[in-house]
Amino acid sequence: MxxxxxxxxxxxxxxxxxxxxxxxxxxxxxxxxxxxxxxxxxxxxxxxxxxxxxxxxxxxxxxxxxxxxxxxxxxxxxxxxxxxxxxxxxxxxxxxxxxxxxxxxxxxxxxxxxxxxxxxxxxxxxxxxxxxxxxxxxxxxxxxxxxxxxxxxxxxxxxxxxxxxxxxxxxxxxxxxxxxxxxxxxxxxxxxxxxxxxxxxxxxxxxxxxxxxxxxxxxxxxxxASASAPAPSLPQPQTPPPGQRIALARDTAFSFVYPHLIAGWRAGGATILPFSPLADEGPDDSAHCCWLPGGYPELHAGKLASAAVFRRKIRAFAQTRPVHGECGGYMAMGAALVDKDGTRHEMAGLLGLVTSYEKRKMHLGYRHATLAHPIPGHAPGTKLRGHEFHYSTILEQPDAPLAETRDATGATVPETGSLRRNPQGGMATGTYFHLIGHAT
The missing domain is CATH 3.40.50.300 (P-loop containing nucleotide triphosphate hydrolases)
Incomplete structure (x- = not known):
């Protein structure tokens, strides 16, 4: 080494x-x-x-x-x-x-x-x-x-x-x-x-x-001056992939996903199928699940609102399969996003979430979440670790809470995430926190 x-x-x-x-x-x-x-x-x-x-x-x-x-x-x-x-x-x-x-x-x-x-x-x-x-x-x-x-x-x-x-x-x-x-x-x-x-x-x-x-x-x-300590003998960590074929949103609006998660998914045998919502692309229909990372949807809200093919395809996908979003991806899954000028833009509508950048407020810190419902790759009761960093505020959040979320001090955090189940077996979930890993 x-x-x-x-x-x-x-x-x-x-x-x-x-x-x-x-x-x-x-x-x-x-x-x-x-x-x-x-x-x-x-x-x-x-x-x-x-x-x-x-x-x-x-x-x-x-x-x-x-x-x-x-x-x-x-x-x-x-x-x-x-x-x-x-x-x-x-x-x-x-x-x-x-x-x-x-x-x-x-x-x-x-x-x-x-x-x-x-x-x-x-x-x-x-x-x-x-x-x-x-x-x-x-x-x-x-x-x-x-x-x-x-x-x-x-x-x-x-x-x-x-x-x-x-x-x-x-x-x-x-x-x-x-x-x-x-x-x-x-x-x-x-x-x-x-x-x-x-x-x-x-x-x-x-x-x-x-x-x-x-x-x-x-x-x-x-x-x-460089040096290094020897690695101790430790069990190999496991990073369960959210599915064997994962449709992953990937462009300048959705780019915040940790490399170690992608590497872990691939090591678990998963295939990553990237697509670009900004290019009006939807998730690959052969995928078992869809993952929308965080990023900057607020800078591209108008373009996302006009991406009719993306919205149609991801809505159809969510009818029968799970879709999960983190932070910016979560906001893009909602009903609408209000930009810094107060203009309301239609989002994918998989959840009832409405978020706004008109009145900015920083939300920053580590998060420890206990899932009340499943997300792709993680069962109810799983304890996840991640972090939250954004300036948006929630105007409406009508769906069921996804998790009990606490900060690094153990204090309860109001951003619980959201869940909506579809009659044909699909499910839409989202959180403001970015997943880093599950707690041991």
Missing amino acids: PKGLLISAPASGTGKTTVTLGLLAALRAQGVAVQPFKSGPDYIDPAFHSAASGRASFNLDSWAMPQSLLFDLRAQAEGAELILAEGSMGLFDGVSQPGETGSGASADIATLMGWPVVLVIDVSGQAQSAAAVALGFAKLRPDLPFAGVVLNRVASPRHEALVRAGMEAAGITVFGALPRNPDITLPERHLGLVQAEENPELAAMLDRAAQFISTHLDIAALVA
């Missing part, structure tokens, strides 16, 4: 994604096979990792995933020469009550996997004081492997020299210093970065990032 590093930071917005992408692209340009991972529940960053590295990136989540699944996913690095994982938020940021393996913090993943942490520190507005930040992060958890720091947003050579002096006095290794560089800024929208597949300038940006990182960081020293 190759050695690895985890790129993290004291907080969000400090530049760890830029460093990760630049390193992935620079190492790939050098002919090094690098396996990327993303700590935490994030759909968007892994697609950028894959574009930069040429290898599929997988999420690792210590709150939602048991150790068996985490180490099974690490095995995706077979054949690579180095592992590079990107953290989420701040290094130690997680929930107050641990889940399957930890709190969801990136530090949990680094410690479990034995990947030394490279901390990206925004040093703007400080000099030697940055060493106190680095030292605190290096020492807070004695079991955490810590490699050193990358200095970001350095104002001048004099500024860099002062920061380096503080780090040297504290015994902290500095792998390089990055000046501000607006040429590699990635565009954002309300759920994070604009998706990789929607960015026509992505290849050029990755080239610039690779050159930027190669110029300012000691890549050889970073690679030399």
Whole structure:
């Protein structure tokens, strides 16, 4: 198994994604096979990792995933020469009550996997004081492997020299210093970065990032600092597919599905049959079930409302077979979606759900759901782990609740999901939370 590093930071917005992408692209340009991972529940960053590295990136989540699944996913690095994982938020940021393996913090993943942490520190507005930040992060958890720091947003050579002096006095290794560089800024929208597949300038940006990182960081020293812990002997995790032939909505409106779920379904013998609602396509009639992932239906509500073939075919499909939607897919299965301007758009009508973006409210956090009714691949009573992240609000939800849902603290969450059964044996189900896995 190759050695690895985890790129993290004291907080969000400090530049760890830029460093990760630049390193992935620079190492790939050098002919090094690098396996990327993303700590935490994030759909968007892994697609950028894959574009930069040429290898599929997988999420690792210590709150939602048991150790068996985490180490099974690490095995995706077979054949690579180095592992590079990107953290989420701040290094130690997680929930107050641990889940399957930890709190969801990136530090949990680094410690479990034995990947030394490279901390990206925004040093703007400080000099030697940055060493106190680095030292605190290096020492807070004695079991955490810590490699050193990358200095970001350095104002001048004099500024860099002062920061380096503080780090040297504290015994902290500095792998390089990055000046501000607006040429590699990635565009954002309300759920994070604009998706990789929607960015026509992505290849050029990755080239610039690779050159930027190669110029300012000691890549050889970073690679030399990598390490890895041996995998314990654990039972193989099981990811039951929702059906043997799965019609999967897949386009820029429906793209938020975890790679480990797709890989698990395929390992279970399932065949994935992608289709595009935005191209007015319906689910393949040979499929046993249909799955609508999350994404951005609110940005394409008018086009979805005019997709008559999609609506007709998915309604017919749901008469005799199960259809399940997550977040954006759930909203698209509803009766209507109200966009940010207050315009109401007709959706598929498999459920009575009506959602709105006219008054935005953030819903964010881990979710632990106990199913009251089945969804494809999971029986009633199954305990599922996932997360919720959206800005829409529910105006109408007339159907039966699908699950009892709680947050990471155990508090009840009102978004229970919905269920509607059809007389011919079909069933429509949906949830606001994105499935990561089932609880052990």
